[in-house]
Amino acid sequence: MRFGPVDLEWVADNADRIGELAVEHIYYTVVAIGIGLIISLGLALLVRRIPRLYGPVLGVTGMLYAIPSLALFALLVPITGLTSVLTVEIALVSYTLLILTRNIVEGLRGVPPDAIEAASGMGYTPTQRLMRIELPLALPVIVAGIRIATVTTVGLVTLAALLGLGGLGYLIITIGTNRGSFGITATLTGIVLAVGLAVIADLALLAVQRALTPWARRRTG
Amino acid sequence: MQDADPAGAVVAFEHVTKRYGGPGTLDAVSDLTLTVPAGEICVLVGPSGCGKTTTMKMVNRLIEPTSGRITIDGRDVMSLPAVELRRGIGYVIQQVGLFPHLTIGENVAVVPKLLKWTPARIRERVEELLDLVGLDPDSHRDRYPNELSGGERQRVGVARALAADPPVMLMDEPFGAVDPIRRERLQNEFLRLQEQVGKTIIFVTHDVDEAIKMGDRIAILQRGGILAQYDTPAAILAEPATEFVERFVGADRGLKRLSLARVRELDTIEPVIVRAGEDRADIRRRLDRVEELTYALLVDDQERPLGWIDQSDLAGSGPIDPGAATPGAPTVQPETTLRDALSALLGSSVQLGVVVDGRDRVIGLVSVDAIGERLRAPIS
Numbered sequence: 001m002r003f004g005p006v007d008l009e010w011v012a013d014n015a016d017r018i019g020e021l022a023v024e025h026i027y028y029t030v031v032a033i034g035i036g037l038i039i040s041l042g043l044a045l046l047v048r049r050i051p052r053l054y055g056p057v058l059g060v061t062g063m064l065y066a067i068p069s070l071a072l073f074a075l076l077v078p079i080t081g082l083t084s085v086l087t088v089e090i091a092l093v094s095y096t097l098l099i100l101t102r103n104i105v106e107g108l109r110g111v112p113p114d115a116i117e118a119a120s121g122m123g124y125t126p127t128q129r130l131m132r133i134e135l136p137l138a139l140p141v142i143v144a145g146i147r148i149a150t151v152t153t154v155g156l157v158t159l160a161a162l163l164g165l166g167g168l169g170y171l172i173i174t175i176g177t178n179r180g181s182f183g184i185t186a187t188l189t190g191i192v193l194a195v196g197l198a199v200i201a202d203l204a205l206l207a208v209q210r211a212l213t214p215w216a217r218r219r220t221g
Numbered sequence: 222m223q224d225a226d227p228a229g230a231v232v233a234f235e236h237v238t239k240r241y242g243g244p245g246t247l248d249a250v251s252d253l254t255l256t257v258p259a260g261e262i263c264v265l266v267g268p269s270g271c272g273k274t275t276t277m278k279m280v281n282r283l284i285e286p287t288s289g290r291i292t293i294d295g296r297d298v299m300s301l302p303a304v305e306l307r308r309g310i311g312y313v314i315q316q317v318g319l320f321p322h323l324t325i326g327e328n329v330a331v332v333p334k335l336l337k338w339t340p341a342r343i344r345e346r347v348e349e350l351l352d353l354v355g356l357d358p359d360s361h362r363d364r365y366p367n368e369l370s371g372g373e374r375q376r377v378g379v380a381r382a383l384a385a386d387p388p389v390m391l392m393d394e395p396f397g398a399v400d401p402i403r404r405e406r407l408q409n410e411f412l413r414l415q416e417q418v419g420k421t422i423i424f425v426t427h428d429v430d431e432a433i434k435m436g437d438r439i440a441i442l443q444r445g446g447i448l449a450q451y452d453t454p455a456a457i458l459a460e461p462a463t464e465f466v467e468r469f470v471g472a473d474r475g476l477k478r479l480s481l482a483r484v485r486e487l488d489t490i491e492p493v494i495v496r497a498g499e500d501r502a503d504i505r506r507r508l509d510r511v512e513e514l515t516y517a518l519l520v521d522d523q524e525r526p527l528g529w530i531d532q533s534d535l536a537g538s539g540p541i542d543p544g545a546a547t548p549g550a551p552t553v554q555p556e557t558t559l560r561d562a563l564s565a566l567l568g569s570s571v572q573l574g575v576v577v578d579g580r581d582r583v584i585g586l587v588s589v590d591a592i593g594e595r596l597r598a599p600i601s
Contacts (some may be wrong), residue, residue, distance in 0.1 A: 118318025
C-alpha cells in the first residue's frame with residue numbers, strides 16, 4: 001500500500017527496526033542533555049561563586065554553539081574515532097552548554113533577593129539555601145532552557161548517522177540515500193518521527209515543569 | 222532561653238563598631254553601647270546611612286562587628302556557629318521574604334524543620350501560630366504566598382519568625398511595604414501579639430512616628446552610626462538630648478506626644494446600635510434618650526460598623542432601610558495612638574470614631590472632645 005510517495009508496507013515490515021532506531025535516538029538525546037545539565041550546573045555554580053567568570057564561560061560555550069556540527073565532527077573524529085558514540089555525544093553536549101548554563105545562571109540570579117536574605121537570616125546553611133530555596137525558585141527558567149536544548153538536540157542527533165551510527169538519522173540519511181525504491185519512504189518516516197519526538201519531549205518537559213512548580217501558576221482572584 | 226516571665230532575653234551591645242573602609246573613613250556603627258531589657262521593643266531609628274540596619278544585622282551575624290561584642294542573656298553571639306545562632310533568633314524583613322514556592326504552612330515550618338522537630342510537633346505549631354496571628358489555619362495552610370494580600374503575608378512573616386519561640390526577634394522595617402491604613406492595623410495587631418509573647422524585639426524603622434508608637438525604648442542614631450539618644454519615647458519627646466534629636470523628632474513634638482497615649486485610655490461613649498430591619502420610631506426613641514449622640518450606628522450581623530443613621534433617616538415608622546446609612550465611620554482600635562485617632566476623626570464629617578476590636582466588632586465610640594480632655598491630663 002502506498003500513500004503518495006510513502007510505501008506503508010515497507011514501514012510496517014520494518015516497524016521493529018524503526019522502533020529500535022527511535023529508542024536509540026531518545027537514548028542519545030537523554031545522555032547528551034543529562035551530561036550537559038551536570039556540566040552546566042557546575043559552570044553555573046562556579047559563575048555564582050565568581051561572577052566575573054560569567055563572560056568567559058558564555059564566550060567559550062557560545063563558541064562551541066557556533067561551530068557547525070559537521071566541522072565539529074571533523075575536528076573530533078581524529079581524536080575520538082569515527083563510528084564512536086563518544087564523538088557524537090561530545091558534539092551534542094557542547095551544543096547544550098550555552099543554553100543550559102545561561103538559563104541556570106539567569107534562573108539563580110532571578111531568585112528574589114528578599115527570599116535569599118530571609119533564608120540566610122533564618123539559619124539555612126549555604127548548601128541548604130541553594131538546594132531548598134534557590135534551585136527550586138530557579139526551576140522554571142532552568143526547565144525552559146532544558147526544553148530548548150532538548151528540541152535542538154533531538155534535531156542534531158540525526159547527524160549521528162553521518163558517523164555510521166543509529167538514531168532516526170539512519171532512516172533519513174543512511175537508508176534514505178542508499179536504497180533507491182523505498183529511500184523516500186525511509187527519509188519521510190525519519191523526519192516525521194524526529195519532529196514528533198521533539199514535540200512530545202517539549203510537551204512532556206512542560207508537564208514536568210508545571211507539576212514541579214504549582215506555586216508559579218496559582219494567583220489571587 | 223528563660224522559662225520565667227518575660228519570655229525575652231537581654232540583648233546588650235558593648236562598644237560595638239563596624240567599619241567597612243580603612244582608618245579615617247566614616248564608621249557604619251561607631252562604639253555603640255546599649256542594653257535592651259528582656260521583653261521590650263527597642264526601636265532603632267534614624268536617617269538613611271545611620272547604621273540602624275547594620276546594627277540589627279550584627280545581632281544575628283548577617284554582618285559581623287569589627288570590634289566590640291554583642292551578648293544575648295550574657296552569651297556572646299560569636300560563641301555559637303552563625304547558623305545555629307540565627308535559628309534561635311526571629312527575623313522579619315520589609316519585603317517579608319516568604320518563599321514563593323512553599324505553602325504558607327511550609328513557610329511557617331521553616332525553622333522548626335531546620336531544627337528537626339517531628340512532623341506532628343511542626344503541624345501543631347503551625348496551626349497554633351497561624352491562629353495567633355489571626356489567620357484561619359484550615360483556609361491558609363495550603364495556599365501559596367502569591368495568593369495572599371500584603372497584610373496577610375506580613376502576618377505569615379511574623380508567624381514564621383515566631384515559629385521556634387525565639388527569645389529575640391529582629392524586625393527590619395516590617396510594616397514598610399504596606400499602605401498607611403493597613404500599617405496602622407498591623408502595628409496594633411503586633412502590639413497585641415507582643416503583649417502575649419513578650420519577646421525582646423529589635424525593630425528598625427526610618428519613621429519616627431512608628432518608633433514612638435512601637436518602642437518601649439528608642440535608640441536614635443545619626444550618620445556614622447553614632448547613638449544620639451537612647452530612652453523611652455516620652456523622655457525623648459520631653460527632653461531631646463541633642464539638637465540633632467530635636468530636629469529629627471521634628472518641630473511638632475507637642476503633637477507627637479499625642480502618640481504616647483492610646484485610644485484605650487479614653488472614656489468611650491456607648492453607641493446606639495441599630496441592625497437592619499429595626500423599627501424607625503423605636504430607634505428614634507432610643508437615640509433621644511442619649512444626650513451626646515445625634516447619630517445611631519448601623520452594624521451588620523457580626524457587630525461590624527456599616528455607617529451612621531441620622532435623625533432624617535428616622536422619620537415615621539417601619540423598618541429602617543440599611544441603604545440610608547452614611548458609610549465611612551472612621552474606625553480606631555484600642556491600640557491606636559491618639560494622634561492617629563485624631564487625624565481619622567478630623568477627616569470625617571461626624572467627628573466620632575468607632576472603636577473596634579481585632580475582629581472589627583464595635584466596642585464603643587470616641588469623640589474629638591474625649592481626646593481633648595485626655596490631653597488636659599498630663600501624658601506620662
